[in-house]
Amino acid sequence: MVACAALDVAREPEILLRILWITAFAWMAFALPAAAKEVALDVGHSIATQGALSARGVPEFEYNLALAGEARAALERAGLGVRVIGAAGDTQDLASRPRLAKGADLFISIHHDSIKERLLQVWQPNGEPQRHNDSVSGFSLFVSRENPRFASSLACASAIGRALRAAGFVPSRYHADPVLGESREFADEPNGVHFFDRLAVLRHAAMPALLFEAGVIVNRVEELRMREPGVKRAIADALVQGVRECLN
């Protein structure tokens, strides 16, 4: 009897502890949020192929890198996972970019826009000839119908365009223009989303994917706006808002 009583006394706290552990685990399973969604941010172009040249002669890659950094910070603040692709400037193979994003929930390629070469005019901002065109401005978004997750890609692009508009940014219409642009068909006109089916980074992505032209850097006024920290932050915040809306 004594032995048995001693045994019971000794086991009671142990059983109690087990119950506590089981309760705690059950609570954690329900209380913990689902794994954070991950966004792959692709920095458009590279050091060797720098994309457009701005009205003041700054390579597009530099603008893309700066905005990707801002977007990364904003997404992380919102509790989302972020994977930045091409930040070192050595990624030249377009198909490798979506491959590097494997496992992410969304692929966003970040760019800044220009216009056809023949529509650029020469000016001398610092004694050096540079080229500009102030007649085009605004953001553009592109999705590919060859992406296996086209519907989700469009939903995300539309949500981002909507959030940008709510923040006061204006979608560009010039890609749809037959003279200034390339008669590119709208996928969602009010929110500035176009079809661009053959875009390599979008069609090779296994996850929803979109390409974002944040602004036109051959426009002399818009280029200066794209440099402003407050503007970059506002774009990044709109990006986060759109991403959260479409990934939920």
Ligand SMILES: [Zn+2]
């Ligand atoms: Zn670009």
